[in-house]
Amino acid sequence: MDDDDLCVGSVIANRTKQEMKDMIGMFINLVLYRMKMEANNSFEYLIRKIQQLSSDVIEHSCLPYQHIINSQDQQNHQVLPSTLFQYESLVSSVTAKNNIESSTIEGNYVLAVYFGRDRSHGNGVTALDLTFTISHDYHARTTECFLDCSIDIFQTQNNVDLLANRFQHMLKQLFSSSSSVIHELIYKLSIVLPTEQEFIHQMNNTDISTSYSWLNTIHECFIQQVQLYSQKLALEYCLIRRKARGNHRCTLPSTI
Known part of the structure; x- marks a missing residue:
């Protein structure tokens, strides 16, 4: 694998028959998404490519993950995913929402009890190098992203924060810009943060003869x-x- 060859894992409910699910419960299978990143294509093209890949993966989702791994030669084990992607759709019932005690302070609602995802992530254990979760709340009309990172890879919280800030910056370019960035080529997207851009601008406009006369x-x-x-x-x-x-x-x- 190279830098353009991506292999991401995701989980899927693998009970195709509802009666089996009711009898013995849900079975979660790990499926693999592998694709080549093409920087000379647009983000819109990438989305369509992922949609087609997802359809192909779901069609063969009944194939056990271990069977896929065992079918590979020893030399191809390097394609194993180090990143896990999850999507959560929180469609809680109206009854559950009414059970949440809330209080009002100056017109703002403050929830006293939270029936949802554990946001602390304080168990100190992560299965893969990086787990990326998108959580969408249907009723609140909000979407949140979570990063669970291996300390062996990222080492410090600052590195995780930097990764999150770069991801947020790319989202702003794609969905908050007035221009149609999604139709632009992928390589034109920048991961350089605004503060870094300002620093580069200042460096380029600095009078070397005055500020760096000692060099x-x-x-x-x-x-x-x-x-x-x-x-x-x-x-x-x-x-x-x-x-x-x-x-x-x-x-x-x-x-x-």
Whole structure:
């Protein structure tokens, strides 16, 4: 696999018959989505490609994950997914919503009890390097994203926050822009944050002669020293080099 070859795992309910689901419960199967990213195509094209891939995957979702893995040669095990994608649709009933105790403070509702996803993620364990979950609440008309990251890969919370901020920045480009960015080529999307863009802009517009006057080449340093101490004795470069070589070989300069 290379950087453009993506393999993402997802879960799917694998009880095709409702009566089997009622008798023995739901069975969750891990399915694989593998595709090539084509930066020279638009985001809209990518969405259509993923939709077609999803249809193909669902058609064969009954095939057990372990069977897929065992059918691969040892050398192809590198295609195993390190990223898990999940989509949650929270369509709670009206009765459940009425059971939530709430209080009003200056016109804003504050929920006292939360019957939903555990947002703490405090168990300290993640199955894969990265788990990305999109949670959509039908009644609240809100969509939230969750990142569960392996500490072995991301190491610090700052790295996770940086990844989340870059993802949010890309979403704003795609869906908050007045221009039709979804029709643009993917490689034109930028992961550079606005603060980073401002820093780059300031660096490009900085007067090097004033702010970085201390950064000089070697010959410029020699010239500055000569101008500052014009009455001092100086050695020519050839004499310095000859003396250095003489000391290195432990011989007198006259014998070279």
